[in-house]
Amino acid sequence: MSRGFFMTIEGGEGAGKTTILQGIADWLEARGWDVVVTREPGGIPIAEKIREVILDRVHTDMDARTEALLYAAARRQHLVQKVEPALAAGAAVLCDRFVDSSLAYQGHARGLGIEEVWAINRFATVERLPDLTLYLDVRPEIGLARVRSDHGREINRLDLEDLTFHRKVREGYLLLTRRFSDRIVTINAEQPPEQVLAQALQETEKRFKGFSHFRVK
DSSP states (O other), X not given: OOOOEEEEEEESTTSOHHHHHHHHHHHHHTXXXXXXXXXXSOSSHHHHHHHHHHHOTTOTTOOHHHXXXXXXXXXXXXIIIXXXXXXXXXXXEEEEXXXXXXXXXXXXXXXXXXXXXXXXXXXXXXXXXXXXXXXXXXXXXXXXXXXXXXXXXXXXXXXXXXXHHHHHHHHHHHHHHHHTTTTEEEEETTSOHHHHHHHHHHHHHHHHTTSTTOOOO
């Protein structure tokens, strides 16, 4: 059975993940890969319904542990129903967020503990981790300003958190980049989008080169 490649994009609010993800997808498709683009929480009907509950701006009283468990539940269903079958078929799966988001947001920023949230997610994913993660690093002040200026973007419950929370999210991600330095590559997302994409493609090419059906045109 052929094995695909699992790649995730991480970052705080306004980091530009969606734009970079699509740019990478287009680049890989041009080089012969079957590409599956997906997101967390979501990607499949059950997980999308859980997403609605988690991100609904009405649910400001949601307990932090409830939030972490809901993310893990959505992740499990998404993994077994969409990600793993695509990888088994030999596709490149590009996912907007994965386990690292839970570790940064709920583990560090919510104060639940990275190890505690990692334990929940080890159970949910059977310790599945991406082959490559690109972390788009942007200061929260800049990222949130981008969110506010993008009138077509959904404003969800996490966007409404104060600046202190988003600074803790960034702290959490930076801790993870050191812990998983073999997997997570940091890219300065405060650069112009074309420069961010160029760097992202460079890092992608490094990791994909070893796969038999990768080819450069």
